Each structure stands twice: as structure tokens, then as C-alpha cells.
Amino acid sequence: QQPVQSPQAVILREGEDAVINCSSSKALYSVHWYRQKHGEAPVFLMILLKGGEQKGHEKISASFNEKKQQSSLYLTASQLSYSGTYFCGTERNSGGYQKVTFGIGTKLQVIP
Amino acid sequence: DSGVTQTPKHLITATGQRVTLRCSPRSGDLSVYWYQQSLDQGLQFLIQYYNGEERAKGNILERFSAQQFPDLHSELNLSSLELGDSALYFCASSLATSHEQFFGPGTRLTVL
DSSP, rough: OOOOEEEEEEEEEEEEEEEEEESSSOSSSEEEEEEOTTSOEEEEEEEEETTTOEEEETTTEEEETTTTTTEEEOOOOGGGGEEEEEEEEEEETTTTEEEEOOOOEEEEEEEE | SSEEEEEEEEEOOOOOOOOEEEEETTTOEEEEEEEETTTTTTEEEEEEETTTTTEEEOOOOTEEEEETTTTOOOOEEEEOGGGGGGGGEEEEEESSSSHHHHHEOEEEEEEE
């Protein structure tokens, strides 16, 4: 089942902060976050495992609330290079194996 | 460069035809994933293989099939092509499911 991401799109000025949310109706094993720039392949940002751990990647961090089956990606002091589409992938058990399903993405545009 | 290679880069064909997309995973990665991305759409998971065995299936049409060979490279076969099959097809690889996925550059398929 595809996770739900919000917002669908956001425009920021350089230096502003943003939060992208990802939620699932099913119990999750982990949440993956990827960024895809226009015309390029998705690139890994981070994986959050069960335990509510908050991870960081430069000025991008994320949290995972396993009880609520939700994850949030925090972008602080945004830079022009942050522009792209952000995908969350939710991993859960399916037929005895772990399976990752991606949301439709959140388009982020950072303007000067 | 993610280390994942995909061939061909572009493919233009007619409706009703059959094509084969090829993917070579990163050295050491046992899992291979196939995704379809249509214009302004998210990453639609098609299928995953792990060390030669099918591990998980997503929204893969019956006209599509895939396999992973003993040398771990994978092929995605698309048959009886329709206009709606036009999309960017990504292959990704990882050490295992709960690990970072490395995406190839994609194969852009155009069905005329």
C-alpha cells in the first residue's frame, strides 16, 4: 500500500525551513527517504528503523514515529541545491519478506 | 555514479512490440529492484529479486516479466507494448531490502 506524502508541492526561499510528511496505514519496519533532481535518478538520503530514531544528513534530518506509522523529513536553512522531488519509501513485511513502497513524492523548489 | 548500469538509455518502439531492458547491479549487491516512473508520477514498484529469486511483486502487469541471472544482472521484459507503457524504467540495487538502494540512470521507453 502506497504511503501518503504531504504536501504535494512546496516553494521555499533560500534559508527557509520545510517539513515533508509521510504516513502509512500499515505497521512499518522502516522508512526510506530519497531525493530526485529533475532528469536524474533518485538518490538515497537516509533510512529510519523502528525506534523513533531521528537521523541527520547535513541540514536534512528525519524522524520516525512507528506507533503512528509516520515519518517527517526536516529541511532547515534550505539551499538551492535542495530543489527536487522527495520520495518516502515505507518498508513492511509482505508475504514473509520486506517490501519497500514509495509515495508519489513531494516537489520542492527553492528560489533565491 | 551509483555503480548501477542500465542499457539501453533510450528505446523507441511501436505498439505491440516486445523489448528487454537490462540492469547490472553494484558489485556485491544481491537485491535488484525495477521501478516504472511515468511523467510527473512517483516511483511505481514493479518487482524485486534477491540472489536470483523473486522476492516481492508490486504493480507489475502480466505483459511484463523479469528475471535475475546467476551473475546477478537482471532483465525486464515488456511485451505487447501499449502507448501507456511509455515511461522511465529504473533499476536499483542494494545489499538487502533494509539497506540503501542505488538507482541506475534509467531507460526511457517511448512507445509510438
